[in-house]
Amino acid sequence: MKLLFLACLEPKTGNHTTAERIRSHIESAGHTCELHHAEEFQSSSDLANLLSQNIQFDGALAIHLFKAGRLLLDIQVPFGIVFGGTDVNEDVKVEKRRAVMENVLLKARFAVAFTEKMKQEAMLYLHSQSSKTYVQPQGIETDISEDFDWTEFLQSAEWHSENPQNVLVIIGPKIDPVLTDAVEAVVRRTAGVFLAQERRQPELHAAMKRCFALVNSSISEGMSAAILEAMDLGLPVLARNIPGNTAIVQNEVTGLVYSSPQEFVHQSQRLLSDHQLRARVIRNGKVYVVKHHSVKQERETYQRLVNMLH
Known part of the structure; x- marks a missing residue:
């Protein structure tokens, strides 16, 4: 299966690291996962038009309901979504953004929250379905450089x-x-x-x-x-x-x-x-x-x- 994966990919940030780790999980199962910076696209129609001119994806995944998930609303393949902190902490305070995120959750096959509290807040503020939202904390591995000069x-x-x-x-x-x-x-x-x-x-x-x-x-x-x-x-x-x-x-x-x-x-x-x-x-x-x-x-x-x- 070939998947499109959207995330905020500013270099050397936690978002980038998380996206790369999730991509490695998906590809280790034999899938192809094409990772793109959400800022490459201006709107959901922009992304849909681009996909229609290229090799068809079988599905999609995004981190952050508003920043990246909104871009998936017009595509014709199933998708999943991963909550970001700003989704339930900040963007829910803005009515237009909240409406967009609710639409993303409605259309998503599944959603992933890092904590049970984040899942509960999504149910409260975004009316997300409990059965559709899974709690999966971030997996952590550390790697220490031997030649770093402090x-x-x-x-x-x-x-x-x-x-x-x-x-x-x-x-x-x-x-x-x-x-x-x-x-x-x-x-x-x-x-x-x-x-x-x-x-x-x-x-x-x-x-x-x-x-x-x-x-x-x-x-x-x-x-x-x-x-x-x-x-x-x-x-x-x-x-x-x-x-x-x-x-x-x-x-x-x-x-x-x-x-x-x-x-x-x-x-x-x-x-x-x-x-x-x-x-x-x-x-x-x-x-x-x-x-x-x-x-x-x-x-x-x-x-x-x-x-x-x-």
């Missing part, structure tokens, strides 16, 4: 006088220009904080492995692969108290949760001073990832669901 970050950063060894490194691509400008402005006037370009995943994992902790400060998440990767690498996690994070981080069990800058400082200081706490969340985080985020289970789920597109 010294460039340490040499480029300074810290406040209390503890010059403490450095916050922010790594990632510049996707949102407005947000990027705001972050860069803050970093320029803040000692000890360093911005770094995106890295290949093995290099990123090597950098994470050499850090004291991973911080997730997102205000909206579906399921943070960075958090799960940190747990797998044996790195303690400090995560903002939002639904997408607390679905995978249990405070003082698999990580530490904070709701304000003051609480972040408090939790960070606890992690620095309480070695038993640090050891416990590292141990429990690793156990959690191994138990609930198996790549093998993820592969079997997507291979089974793709068969529903026949």
